[in-house]
Amino acid sequence: MSSLARVEKEVEMIVKEAEEKAKQIISEARREAKRILEAPVNIEEFKKEAEKILKNVEEEKRKIEMDTEKQIRELKERAQKRIDEVVNEIVEIVMGLK
Numbered sequence: 001m002s003s004l005a006r007v008e009k010e011v012e013m014i015v016k017e018a019e020e021k022a023k024q025i026i027s028e029a030r031r032e033a034k035r036i037l038e039a040p041v042n043i044e045e046f047k048k049e050a051e052k053i054l055k056n057v058e059e060e061k062r063k064i065e066m067d068t069e070k071q072i073r074e075l076k077e078r079a080q081k082r083i084d085e086v087v088n089e090i091v092e093i094v095m096g097l098k
Contacts, residue, residue: 092098 089098
């Protein structure tokens, strides 16, 4: 048997083993999926998870609201400071100080 023939035979064996392993994995996955789908649904578990998600959402909403309020305050402060600066400049110009 030539070297090439041996390599081809080994490749065929490896492919065959891989196909068998894939079939086995698929079969196990199907069995597990069937088991999961046939298992009773625990509504309380879903309710607890939903409550947990809602709590997290509420906390995140509160944080966003607090951050937004802080940003609004800072913007108002900067705007007021700029208004004060402009008013002072106008007063100085009108009074001839500038």
